[in-house]
Amino acid sequence: MEFAIKASGFSAIFFVFAIFFFVFSTASEFIFEKMDFVEFLTSPEWYPTSLSNKRYGTLALLAGTVSVTGLAMLIAVPLGLGSALFISEFTSGVVKEGLKITIELLAAIPSVVWGFIGLAVMNPLIIEVFDAPIGLNVLNGGIILGLMSVPIMTTIAEDALKAVPDSYREASLALGATRWQTAHKVLFPAARSGLLAAVLLGVGRAIGETMAVLMATGHAVQIPGSPLDSVRTLTATIAAELGETAAGSDHYQALFAVGVLLFLLTFGVNLAADLIVRGRSAR
Amino acid sequence: MNASPFATSARTATNRRVESVGKTVLAGVTALLILPLTAILGLLVIRGAPALSMEFLLEAPTAGMTAGGVFPAIVGTLWLVGVSLAVSAPVGIMAGIYLNEYAKANWLTRMVNLAIVNLAGVPSIVHALFGVGVFVLFLGLGTSILSASLTLAIMTLPVIIASTKEALAAVPMAFREACWTLGATRWQTIRHVVLPNSISGILTGVILQVSRAAGETAPIMFTGAAFYLPFLPQSVQDQCMALSMHLFTVSTQVPNVPEAIPYATALVLLSVVLLVNMFAIAFRTYLRRNRKW
Amino acid sequence: MVSASPMIEVENLSVNYAGKPALDQLTLDVRRNEILAVIGPANSGKTTLLNCINRMIETIPSASVSGTVKVDGHNVAEYRDPSLLRRRIGMVFPLPVGLPMTVYENVTFAPRMAGEKDRTVLDETVQRCLKQSALWDEVKDRLDDLGTRLSGGQQQRLTIARALSLNPEILCLDEFSIAVDPVTTMKIEEVLKELNENMTIVVVTNLVLQAKRLAHRTALLLRGKLVEVGDNEVIFSRQTADARTFQYVQGLFG
Ligand SMILES: Nc1ncnc2c1ncn2[C@@H]1O[C@H](COP(=O)(O)OP(=O)(O)O)[C@@H](O)[C@H]1O
Ligand SMILES: [Mg+2]
Numbered sequence: 058m059e060f061a062i063k064a065s066g067f068s069a070i071f072f073v074f075a076i077f078f079f080v081f082s083t084a085s086e087f088i089f090e091k092m093d094f095v096e097f098l099t100s101p102e103w104y105p106t107s108l109s110n111k112r113y114g115t116l117a118l119l120a121g122t123v124s125v126t127g128l129a130m131l132i133a134v135p136l137g138l139g140s141a142l143f144i145s146e147f148t149s150g151v152v153k154e155g156l157k158i159t160i161e162l163l164a165a166i167p168s169v170v171w172g173f174i175g176l177a178v179m180n181p182l183i184i185e186v187f188d189a190p191i192g193l194n195v196l197n198g199g200i201i202l203g204l205m206s207v208p209i210m211t212t213i214a215e216d217a218l219k220a221v222p223d224s225y226r227e228a229s230l231a232l233g234a235t236r237w238q239t240a241h242k243v244l245f246p247a248a249r250s251g252l253l254a255a256v257l258l259g260v261g262r263a264i265g266e267t268m269a270v271l272m273a274t275g276h277a278v279q280i281p282g283s284p285l286d287s288v289r290t291l292t293a294t295i296a297a298e299l300g301e302t303a304a305g306s307d308h309y310q311a312l313f314a315v316g317v318l319l320f321l322l323t324f325g326v327n328l329a330a331d332l333i334v335r336g337r338s339a340r
Numbered sequence: 341m342n343a344s345p346f347a348t349s350a351r352t353a354t355n356r357r358v359e360s361v362g363k364t365v366l367a368g369v370t371a372l373l374i375l376p377l378t379a380i381l382g383l384l385v386i387r388g389a390p391a392l393s394m395e396f397l398l399e400a401p402t403a404g405m406t407a408g409g410v411f412p413a414i415v416g417t418l419w420l421v422g423v424s425l426a427v428s429a430p431v432g433i434m435a436g437i438y439l440n441e442y443a444k445a446n447w448l449t450r451m452v453n454l455a456i457v458n459l460a461g462v463p464s465i466v467h468a469l470f471g472v473g474v475f476v477l478f479l480g481l482g483t484s485i486l487s488a489s490l491t492l493a494i495m496t497l498p499v500i501i502a503s504t505k506e507a508l509a510a511v512p513m514a515f516r517e518a519c520w521t522l523g524a525t526r527w528q529t530i531r532h533v534v535l536p537n538s539i540s541g542i543l544t545g546v547i548l549q550v551s552r553a554a555g556e557t558a559p560i561m562f563t564g565a566a567f568y569l570p571f572l573p574q575s576v577q578d579q580c581m582a583l584s585m586h587l588f589t590v591s592t593q594v595p596n597v598p599e600a601i602p603y604a605t606a607l608v609l610l611s612v613v614l615l616v617n618m619f620a621i622a623f624r625t626y627l628r629r630n631r632k633w
Numbered sequence: 634m635v636s637a638s639p640m641i642e643v644e645n646l647s648v649n650y651a652g653k654p655a656l657d658q659l660t661l662d663v664r665r666n667e668i669l670a671v672i673g674p675a676n677s678g679k680t681t682l683l684n685c686i687n688r689m690i691e692t693i694p695s696a697s698v699s700g701t702v703k704v705d706g707h708n709v710a711e712y713r714d715p716s717l718l719r720r721r722i723g724m725v726f727p728l729p730v731g732l733p734m735t736v737y738e739n740v741t742f743a744p745r746m747a748g749e750k751d752r753t754v755l756d757e758t759v760q761r762c763l764k765q766s767a768l769w770d771e772v773k774d775r776l777d778d779l780g781t782r783l784s785g786g787q788q789q790r791l792t793i794a795r796a797l798s799l800n801p802e803i804l805c806l807d808e809f810s811i812a813v814d815p816v817t818t819m820k821i822e823e824v825l826k827e828l829n830e831n832m833t834i835v836v837v838t839n840l841v842l843q844a845k846r847l848a849h850r851t852a853l854l855l856r857g858k859l860v861e862v863g864d865n866e867v868i869f870s871r872q873t874a875d876a877r878t879f880q881y882v883q884g885l886f887g
Binding site: 058059061062063064065066067068069070072073074075076077079080083135136139140142143144147156158159160161162163165166167168169170172173174176177178204207211235236237238240258261262264265266267268272292295296299300304312313316319320323324327328331 | 355356358359362363365366367369370372373374376377380383430431432433434435437438439442443452454455456457458459461462463464465466467468469470472473474477478494497498501526527531548551552554555556557558561562584585587588591592599602603606609610613614617618621
């Protein structure tokens with residue numbers, strides 16, 4: 058048994074590195090040998106299936122990811138931090154437990170269900186309200202993704218607020234500050250790094266989300282000019298095209314390169330969150 | 341300054357008003373959060389109800405998926421969840437035990453923990469790339485339940501490791517030290533004291549991954565889940581349908597599907613996921629009440 | 634029983650925690666069947682010394698050890714499996730730790746881990762140890778209660794019962810009265826005197842009077858160094874070899 062435990066420990070470690078290695082090696086052949094690295098990052102032209110003029114530029118896809126994620130954060134940050142503050146400071150007992158459980162259940166809704174909501178509910182709604190030709194766009198994806206990103210932010214932000222010692226609250230209240238003043242003069246500064254980490258983890262989650270944005274943002278590879286434009290994100294591109302590529306082809310490898318880009322983006326964001334949290338606990 | 345009592349009370353009154361407004365706003369924000377959950381559930385129930393019936397759960401799709409039920413998708417989801425957890429739960433739990441109880445605090449362990457944290461943050465579609473590249477093509481497993489389950493297993497593995505470590509770390513160090521001084525070996529200590537007092541926390545973590553594996557679509561799309569299969573899978577080498585995949589299919593890939601079918605499919609999927617989650621939460625609450633220390 | 638060689642021989646023992654010295658070239662013997670008290674201000678290395686005797690020091694990653702400790706003539710470093718060493722030495726920590734299992738299971742834990750399965754032997758062990766630790770009367774009807782649900786003083790005596798379950802030749806106690814009321818403390822002291830008939834006992838204590846009441850000999854540690862060790866008649870008199878001993882014992886320490 059002891060041996061099995063150690064073996065499993067090492068096999069898990071092996072898998073972790075295998076993923077990094079495999080995805081990177083498949084992609085690197087493409088990035089470094091077959092195409093122009095600069096073009097890959099800066100060209101908005103992504104025409105992997107064109108017969109005469111194949112192009113593998115990810116700028117438009119990146120713009121899709123950034124625009125949808127950005128809008129999502131506009132929604133998720135106030136909702137996430139606000140509800141965390143409410144749950145942590147203004148509720149107690151059963152209400153608090155109930156709210157936390159609800160948030161947990163919200164986090165469990167599968168992304169394909171969110172995507173379906175975007176498609177079946179938000180799409181006609183947006184067409185009607187904005188008189189738009191199509192409701193699958195940045196706005197739709199942003200709202201859906203925003204709602205999806207809230208639970209993780211709420212949970213982590215609530216943890217960060219909970220970690221502020223009660224003596225801070227008592228001192229502030231004893232000085233005659235209201236709970237509201239205590240929250241934004243004492244708690245927010247004290248929990249700043251934890252709250253920032255909560256936001257960053259939400260961003261990381263949003264960047265990597267696939268099915269919901271695949272179904273809710275339309276399929277137009279373009280740099281969006283308005284929230285009502287359709288876009289295609291990095292994740293949606295892989296999901297939409299992986300099934301149609303031949304193994305080992307340029308297109309196949311290009312998708313792995315997109316995967317690496319995605320990986321690096323989320324890795325960077327998660328690492329930043331990790332370092333912030335660790336910086337806090339080190340102090 | 342000779343502040344009059346009036347000035348003070350006026351300020352207090354303002355403060356109180358700010359507080360109550362602020363509190364209301366926050367309550368509204370929180371309500372805005374709960375709204376989607378109830379709204380989505382309500383909508384799925386109302387619009388899916390016309391299609392929902394015992395037959396819907398127990399029949400295969402018919403007429404080019406524009407009629408019939410979701411039975412093969414339910415069966416397929418069970419296969420995928422079962423096989424993937426059969427791999428990731430034991431490996432993940434043992435890896436968690438290794439990292440928390442045996443691994444020395446050196447740079448290698450730190451690297452591994454960092455890698456696990458980051459693997460947990462890897463987008464599911466990147467796992468799909470890995471699954472296609474390694475399981476489907478490189479290892480030659482083809483698009484099959486095995487490939488899809490292994491991909492799901494790799495995706496759930498870091499989370500199971502993390503929740504196992506957390507459950508183990510909640511057992512006070514003093515218990516381990518007491519056992520060691522009594523001459524218990526490291527393994528005896530784990531087996532007789534650490535595990536019995538953390539196994540339920542560990543299991544809760546695993547149950548939560550059951551619901552996650554059941555809900556995921558991207559990692560199984562290209563590795564083993566099919567749009568439609570006229571037969572039920574007989575072994576892990578077959579492909580299968582899956583609830584999540586089926587929802588994607590009937591809502592985006594098939595024309596002329598009656599509205600109620602995707603709604604009912606979404607309702608079935610969501611119910612499965614939420615029920616499993618609620619079970620895990622109830623289990624956890626029960627355990628917290630019955631802690632032995 | 635009477636043998637000339639000491640039960641525990643500590644020789645040139647030095648311990649660092651991440652480079653910070655905690656014990657410095659300590660040399661000290663514990664004689665057979667004596668009660669040795671180890672006194673000294675906080676952080677003088679008393680706990681570290683006990684941890685070296687049963688090799689618990691190995692479980693602290695930052696600790697590095699040099700020098701030798703012999704138990705019953707054998708270098709403790711030569712035990713392949715530290716469990717075998719630890720089964721010969723009962724150890725009681727400052728804060729009582731009831732394991733999260735029943736009282737019965739707590740007391741029989743060590744024998745069961747050592748392979749004892751015979752129910753009558755285990756039953757006897759429970760009775761003997763709980764009586765030896767003066768806890769039997771209080772818990773004889775609660776053997777199936779969780780050990781963690783006993784009061785602090787009871788848990789401390791449970792810890793002692795547990796430490797006695799393998800009939801160790803040596804019993805070490807680290808500031809056992811810290812979390813215990815005075816009545817329980819006196820009870821435990823009586824117990825230790827009885828046990829001493831066939832057991833070597835090392836008592837680390839922050840209470841000078843406890844050392845005086847209980848021990849045959851007393852050792853004073855100061856910042857990881859041994860100041861003096863000697864018979865209680867000497868240590869608690871004006872004729873101490875080192876002036877600091879007299880000052881410390883008189884509570885004149887600055
Ligand atoms: N686990 C540890 N890690 C780092 N330093 C320690 C540890 N345990 C003890 N020390 C240090 O070693 C010195 C001696 O400690 P200890 O043996 O506990 O003394 P005492 O029991 O006499 O109070 C102290 O300076 C203490 O801070
Ligand atoms: Mg100490």
